[in-house]
Amino acid sequence: MAKIIVVTSGKGGVGKTTSSAAIGAGLALRGYKTVVIDFDVGLRNLDMIMGCERRVVFDFINVIQGDAKLKQALIKDKRLENLFVLPTSQTRDKDALSLEGVEQVLNELKEEFDYIVCDSPAGIERGAHLAMYFADEAIVVTNPEVSSVRDSDRVLGLLQSKTRHAEEGVEVKTHLLLTRYDKDRVARGEMLNVEDVLEILAIPLIGIIPESQTVLKASNIGMPVVLDEKSAAGKAYEDAVARLDGEEREMRYDGEEKPGFFQRLLGKTG
Amino acid sequence: MNSLTSDTTAADPVATVKPFQIRGRFFTAVALRLAGNADQDFYKALDAELMRMPHFFDHAPFVIDLGEVGAALKGEALTQMIEALKRRKLSVFGVQNGTPEQTEIAKRAGLLPLPGGRDAPLDRVETQRREAERMVAERKAKSGAAAAEEAPPPAAKPSAVIVTEPVRSGQKIYADRGDLVVVSSVSNGAELVAAGNIHVYGTLRGRALAGVNGDTSARIFCQSLDADLVAVAGLYLTYDDYAREHLKKPVQVFLENDKLRVDALK
Helix, strand or coil: CCEEEEEECCCCCCCHHHHHHHHHHHHHHCCCCEEEEECCCCCCCHHHHCCCHHHCCCCHHHHHCCCCCHHHHCEECCCCCCEEEECCCCCCCHHHCCHHHHHHHHHHHHCCCCEEEEECCCCCCHHHHHHHHCCCEEEEEECCCHHHHHHHHHHHHHHCCCCHHHHCCCCCEEEEEEEEECHHHHHCCCCCCHHHHHHHHCCCEEEEEECCHHHHHHHHCCCCHHHCCCCHHHHHHHHHHHHHCCCCCCCCECCECCCHHHHHHHHHHC | CEEECCCCCCCCCCCCCCCCCCCCCCEEEEEEECCCCCCHHHHHHHHHHHHHCCCCCCCCEEEEECCCCHHHCCHHHHHHHHHHHHHCCCEEEEEECCCHHHHHHHHHCCCEECCCCEECCHHHHHHHHHHHHHHHHHHHHHCHHHHHHHCCCCCCCCCCEEECCCECCCCEEEECCCCEEECCCECCCCEEEECCCEEEEEEECCEEEECCCCCCCCCEEEEEECCCEEEECCEEEEHHHCCHHHECCCEEEEEECCEEEEEECC
């Protein structure tokens, strides 16, 4: 049975799309047939970051409106055989998404895929709501700064009240992905540390992605950063995906092995 | 229900650009028509009515109608009654049909003496009442995850609302009959509202309003005070008002001599 995972945050610019691409690619690398869907109708980015921008013919909205078949809109990744992208429309807006339409597309994808990763737009309006509505699990992407943490907190509240699982009384499993983590700025007190963020959000940590030039470079050439095995960020995403898959891995950041301290933290919140 | 009219109309039309405009405007006010003296039974009945519809009278302008009591209501009792109504968060602003002596006392207490007014049709009262009830229902629905937990059975007994999950930014938890207990933390931007006491067994970062129906004996307790705002029966303190030594410490907040007080829990 396919698992639907929403990558969301509330705040913009924290790394949702980068994380969606990396997690999708990471799951595909582990042998799962995975599709990443772009819910950011009108501000389509996922296809760029995944390097399939020029191969978009039909999109998610065409499928919802019955103008194209799902098979026609799905784009197969050139590097990973198990990875697919369902791009969105750049010319339409969020109103083109309907609850019934989204449900129908997801049901059809469930037949074929192991994982469905929904890349949510920023905000808490229609696009974000529909991206999270059918989710089984959620990855909340947060930067170690107050406004991002506040917005993530808001989104966590919505995940437990405005999703189908919540309406049926089932809890949506949530994971915290801390991105753009700058060790030096945390040490200087310019950014929140991991404990502060975990104390406020009170959900299990799935990974810490260090602030890194390679993330930007990877985005610019349309390569999911997880495929860059040498970079610290790539490794951190690989770890996060392994944890998502139920594997236990020691928490490290900046590519270094961290002592048992973070593990203890994980154990406490997990 | 009485309608109040104001007969003022727009002034001199020659000056076309003015920093303000004066217009006559109609408002609907709630008239409290006293049938007898303001004794214990009167307060009991009033409190029962306020309990029954806690939000119906929120921000409603109130007028005291003394037409039926006549001179039976003595000056001191009237002063006490005005105070008592204000303590119950009723926005009393006017008095009608009193004796000259009563009117004078009311004026001294800051009320306006008002002429007659007309009773509004009952259906209008009903519409407003239904509107108030709808708003309450909506507020409940909006409070998210805890909505199911907070719908109390229509029992007369006060019942506590217990929340075991973190209260997230943007969520509002409403305990309109009794206490509210949160066995977790309350985030910035979240709001707790209770007719009774509020207990937070975690960090209180959001807003907590206890005794919202006017219960001045209500208190707020928390394990760690980091709240945007705390209020009891309408009196509030914000983050900058707390003594620094109380921050992030277990405290209780309560009213004493009409002042809100924060005490460390030892």
